[in-house]
Structure formats: C-alpha cells, structure tokens
Amino acid sequence: MDLISELGALAFGSRMKRMSETIMRGGEDIYRFYGVDFQPKWFPLFYYLSQKGEAGIMEIAEGLNISHPAVIQTAKELEKKGFIISKKSTDDARKRNLKISKKGKNLLPQLQKIWEEIKNMNANIIETREHNILEALKEIEDAWSEKSYLERFKEFHKIQ
C-alpha cells in the first residue's frame, strides 16, 4: 500500500491508470506465450474491423472513442504487418477505408481464441471478487457523462 493508494478517492485516477497499464503489459505476455505476432494496442482497431468489416478513419475513431491520428498511427502499423489493407473510398474521395486483409483473416481465429480466453479469465477474476469492478466502472462512467467534473464540483461546492 503506497501513499497514492492511501489517498483513496483523491488519487483513484492514478490507480486506474496503473491498473490499466498492468493489464496491457499482461496482454503482451499472453500473445508471446502463444507465439502470436500481435500487440495489445492493436486490439481495439483490429477488433473493430473484425466486427464492422470496412470502415473509414473517422468512423473508427468515433466508434473507439480515440483521436483520428491514433487510428492512422495504429493502422500504419497493422498495414505494415499486412494484417489490414486500406483503399480510397469510391463514393467520397476524402475517405480512406480500412479492412482486414487475407493475412489478417488467417490470423483472426487464433486471435479470437486468445481474446476469448483472456475475456474468460478476466471475467473469472472479476466475478470472484466481492465487488464487481465492471459494474462499478459503468456506474462511474455514467455519473461522469451526465455532467462535467467541474460542473459537478461547483454544485457540490455550493451545497457543502
């Protein structure tokens, strides 16, 4: 228990960040364990394309709630690896659509198996705790999307 953890409510942002890094790092080990040439950071984009088929940069960015340069960057890496391909949209010359390549499709079953196992293990860890972090996370996300932090703060400040 370090100083930050002792702070409870004050520092739970830092704790969440740290936790998420631990999880990401764990992901690398697992792909390596299976000898699969894949990185955790590629997951959101690759998974998105596996579900939606073909999609433009902005659509993906919005769907994944990340910036569009982040999509471009990840796409560059996945394209270099040959796991996805991109081509200009025919009906809108501004758009570039991404989709999973043949090579990517071949990899997909292995990845899906790994994802499934990771998901099961995570679900298992989560469900065997007394407090369910997914439920808790969802409630906090909802609470925050209602009102901005500052707005909420001002209100809270007033009624104190």
Place this chain on the structure above:
Amino acid sequence: MDLISELGALAFGSRMKRMSETIMRGGEDIYRFYGVDFQPKWFPLFYYLSQKGEAGIMEIAEGLNISHPAVIQTAKELEKKGFIISKKSTDDARKRNLKISKKGKNLLPQLQKIWEEIKNMNANIIETREHNILEALKEIEDAWSEKSYLERFKEFHKIQ
C-alpha cells in the same frame, strides 16, 4: 455505449485508462476555477513532500510507484515554478533531496482545501453508487499483485 465498453472484461484496461484521463482533465478545470497555478500531475510529488518533508529522488519514486526519471521531470517543473527546492545531501554525495519551498508552503493551505473538496466530491460520487469502485479496485489490485497476469492465465488455461 461504444464498442470497447461492450467488450466488458476484455477491454476494461482501456476503459480504466480513459476514466483516469477524464478525472485528470477534470482536475485542471478545478485548479483553474480557483485561480490556483497548479497542475494535477504535480499532485503526487507535491503531496508526498507535504507529508514526508524532505526526500531523495529514489525514495519518492518508490513511494509513489513511478519511475525515477518521472520524479526528476516533475521536480524540474515544480522547481522552476519555485514550489520546491532541492539540495545535495550532506551525508551521501549521490543523493539530491527535495523539499517544499517557502512559496510552496504558502500555497499549501489553498491546495489542501481544494484537495479536500475534490476528495469529498469523489467520495460522494463513489459512495452514492450501488457498486463501490474503490473497493472493487482494491480487490483487483490485490488479485493481480498475488500473481502475474501470465501466470494466472496459464493456470486458468490449464483448468479450463
């Protein structure tokens, strides 16, 4: 509800990261609201020094569970602002000790008031949910510190 959120257990690392960023960004607004010249990222170091008085770089890094270059970087900014000062240790020529400056001490009461309010508000948000995220986070942290992710994964894989 975006794609990532729908993934539940598989992507809760990303969700936590996003949540922590939301919280950090909220912090900025609050300092600005109070007209206080302070950034959320300075909090861990400054708070640490406010509790421990004087401390070396490594001690702080370990206490806060961050890398020592991160401490150096933050210290540089706080020193530039004049909120902390540093001096070579007298009994160990390798060490450089940090402590809060006069100017920093003057700022401290205001900061403490703000921290207290943020803490209260966070506690309020957390406690008025059905599921307590702090409890949940603590359980997950404990679960992960027991065993590495891969270790846990291998075991889980075996018994599946």
Place this chain on the structure above:
DNA sequence: AAAATTTGCGTAATCAGTTACGTAATTGTT
C-alpha cells in the same frame, strides 16, 4: 585496502497517445 557490486541520479531515446493545424473534397446556402 583493493576489487566488485550496488545505489542514486541524470540524460537520451522511445512510446502511445494527444492537440493544433493544413488541405482537399463534400455539402449547405443564397
């Protein structure tokens, strides 16, 4: 006391994301 190891710190390079800005294509307005 000399040699080897460890510790504390600093710098550089890297990483994964962001914001800011520019350009070209499309859509909306008059």
Place this chain on the structure above:
DNA sequence: AACAATTACGTAACTGATTACGCAAATTTT
C-alpha cells in the same frame, strides 16, 4: 453557380510517461 461551412484525413509538434544506459559515490566482499 458561387461562396461558405463542414467533414475526412494527414502531418507535425507536444505530452507524460517509460526503458536503457552511463557515471560517480557508497557499500560489501575478499
């Protein structure tokens, strides 16, 4: 049809953190 506004994408610069590496001081070993 011309102009204005918006949208889609790309690049560049920045951010906040990390790992890798090197050096000097302290500590331990022999």
